Amino acid sequence: MAKFYSELTSSLREFIAEQKLFFTASAPTKGRVNLSPKGIDTFRCIDSKTVAYLDLTGSGNETAAHLHENRRMTIMFCSFTEQPLILRLYGQGKAIRPRHPEWQEFYPLFNVTPGERQIMVLTVEAAQTSCGYGVPLYEFKQQRETLINWAEKKGDSGIEQYWHDKNQKSIDGLPTQIFSD
Template sequence: MGKLYEAIDGRLRDFILRQPVFFVATAPSGSGGHVNISPKGGAGCLAVADERRVAYLDYTGSGAETIAHLRDNGRITLMLCAFQGPPKIVRLHGQGRAVLPSDAGFAELLALFPQEPARGLRSIIEVTVERISDSCGYQVPLMEYAGDRDLLERWAERKSDAELADYRRTRNGRSIDGLPAMSD
């Protein structure tokens, strides 16, 4: 049923890039704190950089748990499920980092994405993949993809640069467990 892969080959790359939604899981260090799982999606927001590296566009949102957890310990898992076609689940376990627009290497990562990002881009999450696996996905339901939502983009377009910076400082500054995210 399940299989381990040495690298993201062409077939896995195609599967990964076809999925309109994926899930990101992170957790703080130690036995306390909250595990976070976030859905991500939107056309062109996930890129495969090479056989062991992926990246996704991270937009300003209601929280910044992923960034806080990556700053804490770097652990991250991406999960992609086939909601159409043959059943399949792919998990990419690795070490991640949030690359902010002011950081070295941001422009190089941004070049991986074919489209200009929407307003409100907060960072690019880069993942060095350490374990690649798939599983059957037999219980994942079949669903029809109706399209991307544009609400986050429209929300960000109504904000000035200063308002977005203030939002990130006040609402994305720390995780729900108090870890630094977009501050400190």
């Protein structure tokens, strides 16, 4: 049965810390819904009402565009182990970039990772657990290094050029604000 929480309890935070994969969902007022899988050690629980993840350079920048437009975001975790559980975090998000005053508050919480683009911060309005009985069992093997290797080969100037070429607008044409603070 689904259960709602107004904040993250210590057991929910422990569950999050055990997960190797999470999904983010956002949508513009009009346009496509974006659902993205995330891995690598990029997620942090800041407190019982705030979570954040280090967003790495990718093919698009949909979440940033959607958060700039309406701030709505959902983050989901699934247990793929013996103990089934799905956890969704609903709330208001924002993108924090290196030029933003809050960068220095959040950035030290993360490991330096090639290709880092921004930090997505979610103010949790509600958390919901559900059974996860239909989610299959999977065994974690390892994180992929492909994205990190790609970013290392590009270097800082190559990453910035990639942002310029591919990350300034969403697929629906919304601005991502990648070069603003």
